[in-house]
Amino acid sequence: MKDIIRFQDISKIYGSGNTEVRALSHVNLTVQEGEYCSIMGPSGSGKSTAMNIIGCLDRPTSGRYELDGTDVAQLSDADLAIIRNRKIGFVFQQFHLLAQLSALENVMLPMVYASLPQRERQERAAEALTKVGLGNRMNNRPNQLSGGQQQRVAIARAIVNQPVLLLADEPTGALDSHTTQEVMSIFAELNATGITVVMVTHEPEVARLTQRVVWFRDGEVMHDHMAPEDLGQLTVVT
Amino acid sequence: MVDFAESTKMAVKTLAANRLRSALTMLGIIIGNASVITMVGVGEGAREYAAGQFESLGPNVLFIIPGSPASQNRTLERPRALTFEDSEAIATQVPTVDSVAPQLVTQQTVVAGNLNTNSTITGVTPEFTTVRSFEVDAGRFITDEDVERGTRVVVLGPDLADSLFPSESPIGQTLRIRNVSFEVIGVLEAKGAFLGDNQDDIAYTPLTTLSSQITGNTSPYGLEISFISVMARDEQSMTAAQFQIQNLLRLRHRIVDEDSFTVRNQKDALELIGNVTGALTVMLAAIAGISLLVGGIGIMNIMLVSVRERTQEIGLRKAIGASEQDILTQFMIEATILAALGGAVGTLAGSGGIMLVSALTPLAAGVSTTAVIVAVCVSGGIGLFFGVVPARQAAKLDPIVALRSA
Incomplete structure (x- = not known):
């Protein structure tokens, strides 16, 4: 099994002097190919910072981060953009679909930045939408779709460039319990096909559906590979 | 890097999605251009009209009138x-x-x-x-x-x-x-x-x-x-x-000092009229040019608002792989399209104005090709120039902040 994410002694410090905030402190974390992992923790625990660094949207202050074998800590902004485009698929709580584009066009967007030919874009976008069960809604605008459907479009967009890592930030935060189940089953299906999935969530029932829970607290990994029964107790603490 | 055609397509799509706003943004440039084209056209028309008038006096004609050149129009003394x-x-x-x-x-x-x-x-x-x-x-x-x-x-x-x-x-x-x-x-x-x-x-x-x-x-x-x-x-x-x-x-006339008469050359008169109308045209074009500049500032204004409004879109584009350069290009193209399209519409409107002037007055005003080319190029340039600030602002947005702003 190869490592998709490897954090070695990662720290992230915001500000300096008296106003210094240590968001991450000497974190070591490894996620292997094919894992289905959730990151939890109270607000201010550093889970969002970890998420941003994993997603190459932010750089660590110190430490070494290898994504799929590449040391990304020292890459330029332009190179990071390419890494985000090719290796990572993002899913957000607020979906972030572009309102003026159809479902199909939204899914095609990452391939625009990958400079793929128009025909291939269309074929692959249609394929990805079919995979998330929206083969019949391809020409709908986001405002013509339900929340669950919009999140499925966003997932299709995230996987269309065949990333090594699917990174979801509170993907069910804006959904009701029924659609949460729907979306989680899609993540499970995608994971079953071999895609590595990492999601940040604050819902224990969502985390319970994943295979591994990483618990952050005060900028450090407090627990890793927690048993589902411990999860219940910890959420009470927060 | 996204190629130019692709960026243009995206820009057009965005502008088309906000038709009313795009049209209103272009208005300043449209008015600026229309006035440049009309003013220059009418100025040229006036010059040609005056030239035609002097031609009608007859070719190669000189006029000799009583009174010295210096005393013309400023003395009541009767000259010889x-x-x-x-x-x-x-x-x-x-x-x-x-x-x-x-x-x-x-x-x-x-x-x-x-x-x-x-x-x-x-x-x-x-x-x-x-x-x-x-x-x-x-x-x-x-x-x-x-x-x-x-x-x-x-x-x-x-x-x-x-x-x-x-x-x-x-x-x-x-x-x-x-x-x-x-x-x-x-x-x-x-x-x-x-x-x-x-x-x-x-x-x-x-x-x-x-x-x-x-x-x-x-x-x-x-x-x-x-x-x-x-x-x-x-x-x-x-x-x-x-x-x-x-x-x-x-x-x-046995004159030893100042002439008691003036020999007028119609070419001199023509040149004088040419100078006057030329100066007038330049002045009008300058005023019109200022309105073009104001139109450009209008574009910058709206683009800045647009960047703010589309923060999330920009954040998302960056998250899924758009580089700073891609975002910069997209916004620059949007500004340039607005300005150039406004320039083209303004040129049409200006040509319409010129036709109206030709129909209603004896001035045979014509659409000056130079004015059209200059006006459209200047508008495009204004779009580029005033697009830089908003586009840079968009490109520099931090995707984390942009995505979290709701």
């Missing part, structure tokens, strides 16, 4: 008059001159039957038609014999002929000027107005007749006239003719 003899001297002694037409001008009431009108009467010699490019429509013009014998004949401009003899042919009819009766011997072809002055309601009589029978002007030096029109041999001899006439008249 020009005389018929002066004009004859010019005709016989200046080699670069083709023909000379002395003119005596007066305002008189003209009566024909029970109709009367106040009109300009000009005393002329046969050379008048040659020098000033007039054509006879019916009958004949004044001859040398008429001038020698002082016959009481008159040639009418077409408008005057129509108002005095509305229902019959004027040829052979009699009219009275200051109780002196004249026989109408001809009618001229229509010539049109010169700088707003109708040239077609003038009556022409032999110079000698007008002087002896009507005005009675005499001067110690001979038969006084109002001014002399001279046609030079050709365009090249204009300057020489001007110089020779000046010398001859100085000799004849």
Whole structure:
């Protein structure tokens, strides 16, 4: 099994002097190919910072981060953009679909930045939408779709460039319990096909559906590979 | 990196999605461009109109008027008059001159039957038609014999002929000027107005007749006239003719210091008018250019608002792999399209304005190709220039912050 994410002694410090905030402190974390992992923790625990660094949207202050074998800590902004485009698929709580584009066009967007030919874009976008069960809604605008459907479009967009890592930030935060189940089953299906999935969530029932829970607290990994029964107790603490 | 065509497609899509806003943003540029095109077009039209007017005076014409160049328009002192003899001297002694037409001008009431009108009467010699490019429509013009014998004949401009003899042919009819009766011997072809002055309601009589029978002007030096029109041999001899006439008249009038007359070249007048209208055009174009600049600032304004409004979109684009360069390009293209499209629409509107001006006024205003090219290029440039600030702001957005702003 190869490592998709490897954090070695990662720290992230915001500000300096008296106003210094240590968001991450000497974190070591490894996620292997094919894992289905959730990151939890109270607000201010550093889970969002970890998420941003994993997603190459932010750089660590110190430490070494290898994504799929590449040391990304020292890459330029332009190179990071390419890494985000090719290796990572993002899913957000607020979906972030572009309102003026159809479902199909939204899914095609990452391939625009990958400079793929128009025909291939269309074929692959249609394929990805079919995979998330929206083969019949391809020409709908986001405002013509339900929340669950919009999140499925966003997932299709995230996987269309065949990333090594699917990174979801509170993907069910804006959904009701029924659609949460729907979306989680899609993540499970995608994971079953071999895609590595990492999601940040604050819902224990969502985390319970994943295979591994990483618990952050005060900028450090407090627990890793927690048993589902411990999860219940910890959420009470927060 | 996304290729240019792709960025353009995205920009067009965004602009089309906000049609009203895009249209309003372009408005400033549209108005700016329309005014540049119209102003320059009308300015050119005015210049051509003035040029055409001077052409209509006749080719290679010089005018000799009494009074020194320095005293023109600023003295009440009566300058020494020009005389018929002066004009004859010019005709016989200046080699670069083709023909000379002395003119005596007066305002008189003209009566024909029970109709009367106040009109300009000009005393002329046969050379008048040659020098000033007039054509006879019916009958004949004044001859040398008429001038020698002082016959009481008159040639009418077409408008005057129509108002005095509305229902019959004027040829052979009699009219009275200051109780002196004249026989109408001809009618001229229509010539049109010169700088707003109708040239077609003038009556022409032999110079000698007008002087002896009507005005009675005499001067110690001979038969006084109002001014002399001279046609030079050709365009090249204009300057020489001007110089020779000046010398001859100085000799004849025994002038040692300041000239008592002015030789006017129609080219000078043309140049003056060209300078005036040119300056006017530049000024109008500058004002219009300022409105173009304001339009550009309007684009920058709206683009800045748009960047703020589309923060999440920009954040998402960056998260899924857009580089700073991609975002920069997209916003620059949006601004440029707005400006260039506004430029094109403004050009059309300006051309419409010019057509309106041509239809409603005698100015033959034309759409200046240079103005169109300059206006559209300048608009595009303005879009690029004023697009930089918002586009840079968009490109520099931190995707984490951008995505979290809700």
